[in-house]
Amino acid sequence: MNQEPLAYGSPELQEASFLAGTRFDADRPLGPTLYRPIHTHFVEERVEVTSDDWPFLFLERRGLPLQYVLPLLLILLLSLVPLRAVGVTARAVDWHLFFMGAAFLLIETKAITTLALLFGSTWITNSIVIAAILVIILLANALTPPLTRARSRCCTLPWPPLCFSTTVSPWTR
Structure with missing residues (x-):
């Protein structure tokens, strides 16, 4: 898009909105609203666009974090213990x-x-x-x-x- 996104925020509502693209005019008056322009510098190189193939915004990078993999493995191992205790084999599952x-x-x-x-x-x-x-x-x-x-x-x-x-x-x- 070759331009910084427009940022508007409302301290009263504790919200922020970001507008990107060529259709938004930064000089257009806002009218009666609680939102005001936020003047900040955006670094686009560090932000990955959210998409359907990786929609997890809370993860810093793609992949499974260790805090997720370790409990999964622990649950898997703990679920095998009762199966072994009653004598269930892999063929019987x-x-x-x-x-x-x-x-x-x-x-x-x-x-x-x-x-x-x-x-x-x-x-x-x-x-x-x-x-x-x-x-x-x-x-x-x-x-x-x-x-x-x-x-x-x-x-x-x-x-x-x-x-x-x-x-x-x-x-x-």
């Missing part, structure tokens, strides 16, 4: 249920980050997404009759391509 749970967590995370980019990362956005997913799960469990093994394969085969299509479709970017 229902891996398809494990991966369905992992897919559910990925879908929930994608929904939260997408809506956080759209509406802002607030507790209301997160609670709406989590509540909507829980309602969908409740409806699915209430409306799905017990299926035979053959019918369940027929019903689950379309889901992997449909889930993959949501990651590559243009309307999700």
Whole structure:
């Protein structure tokens, strides 16, 4: 854009707004508002634009922080202890249920980050997404009759391509 963003702030409301682009006129009068121009110097080289492929504004750089990886590994190790205590082996675990749970967590995370980019990362956005997913799960469990093994394969085969299509479709970017 080749120009510094315009910054407006309101000490009374404790808010700041940044406008960038060629359509905003810094000399235009603001009219009756609590916002006033903030004169500061922006360094664009240090700021990475938020995008769908990395929407986590709270992380300094891309990657998984150690504070996240260590508790994950600890939970994984602690979950293996009771399985070993009762004699469950890796072959006895229902891996398809494990991966369905992992897919559910990925879908929930994608929904939260997408809506956080759209509406802002607030507790209301997160609670709406989590509540909507829980309602969908409740409806699915209430409306799905017990299926035979053959019918369940027929019903689950379309889901992997449909889930993959949501990651590559243009309307999700």
